[in-house]
Amino acid sequence: MKKDNPxxxxxxxxxxxxxxxxxxxxxxxxxxxxxxxxxxxxALLRELPRRVKQVRTDGRPNPKAGKRRNFLPEPSSSPTV
Structure with missing residues (x-):
């Protein structure tokens, strides 16, 4: 993980x-x-803590409850230009 990657x-x-x-x-x-x-x-790094807090405290008793996707699609193996 790089220093500025969240x-x-x-x-x-x-x-x-x-x-x-x-x-x-x-x-x-x-x-x-x-x-x-x-x-x-x-700008995005400043916004992210608010988003995480909102998702975790949006009224659901369990932060893992509700619909979610458990994966991040793998990037294609071909380089993009």
């Missing part, structure tokens, strides 16, 4: 918001992370 290797997604229960990012944000400008990364 991933904590949980990769479970809330079905309602699409946010990862570990880092708070959506799948498209995770895929595009390395391509984001420093400004956009910083």
């Amino acid at each position: 991933c904590i290797s949980v990769c479970e997604f809330d079905g309602r918001t699409g946010w990862c229960l570990g880092c708070g990012r959506t799948i498209p944000e995770i895929r595009e992370w390395r391509k984001l400008t420093p400004y956009r990364r910083t």
Whole structure:
């Protein structure tokens, strides 16, 4: 894990918001992370703690309850340009 990458290797997604229960990012944000400008990364890093807190405290007694996806699709083996 790189210093500025928020991933904590949980990769479970809330079905309602699409946010990862570990880092708070959506799948498209995770895929595009390395391509984001420093400004956009910083803005997203500031937003993520609020998302994680909201997903974990949205009124459900158990943060693992509800619909979620337990996987992150593997990136294709072919390089993208």
